[in-house]
Amino acid sequence: MLYRLFIVALSAVLLSGCFNVNTSQAPLASTYPLSEQQKMQAAHHWRVLATHEAKQMLHNPHLTGKVLFVSGEEEGSSFAQGFHSLLTSQLVSNGAYVSTNPINTARIDYRVQVVKHRDREYVRAPQGAWTALAAGIAVATIPFNHWSEPALALIPAAGLVDAFSGNWVAPSNKEVIITTQAIDGDRILYSSSNIYYINAGDSDHYRDGADSLKTISITDRW
Structure with a gap:
């Protein structure tokens, strides 16, 4: 009896060798390496971003000696109004020449996309x-x-x-992509995009109804 079982098992092993075991009808799902993403929860965080962007622009050789004009002063969203003031203040404080007239200047634009995820699966807890x-x-x-x-x-x-x-920060299914650019004529001299989580109830801070502001819904359903 044991001899017969041994023969059957050996035959199964040998037969499996005729096939490539490393095959699948569809790609297997895998995860990315552990990474972190900050969450915007206060106007202070807008100032942190404005400070970062001002320093980056002033260290950009393409903007050296350029007169800057920060656009979007009349945008309706809370973020647009706040970021305009904060970015202007940071540029001036760091020695930039900021004009109130857009003629013969490098225009500073910023654009926001609100991203809403659907059917997001489990997000692992913080390490430890x-x-x-x-x-x-x-x-x-x-x-x-x-x-x-x-x-x-x-x-x-x-x-x-x-x-x-x-x-510990609670996971969120809403994010914002904030892009800041410096444009001279038809040439982009500086471009920086940053992604943040936001609280679900804070998405209105980033909406003003402008055509440049879009909400993108991401789902795994086709």
Whole structure:
């Protein structure tokens, strides 16, 4: 009996060798390496972006000695109005020559796209989150066994929350792509695009009804 089973197993192995086992009818899904993306949740974050863009433009050799004009002053969205003021202030503060007249200047434009994801699958927790949670649960059980006041058991858990909560950001299905460009005539001298998560309820900050502002819905359904 064992001899027959051995023959059958050996035949199956030999037969499988006739086929290429590394095949599939469709590509297998894989993940990207772990990466991070910042989340805009305050007007202060707009200033951080404006500061970054101003410094990048002033270090761009194509813009050296150029007079700049920041467009979009009359745009309707909260972000457009705020970013216009913040970018203008940062450029002037860093020594740029900013004109209120667009003639004979390099025009600074910025464009926003709101991206809404649908059917997004699970997003993994921050690295170390589950370890910290498990440690908190384990430590929190110690007082029940050794301390006379059960309420004191909340202290270790609260300490862990205080230590790590500032690093944890809730995932979002909405993002913004913010592109800032410096254009001289028909030539783009500078272009920078940045992507951020935003809270779902904050998307109106980036909408003004302009044709240049588009909402893109991304789904895995064809």
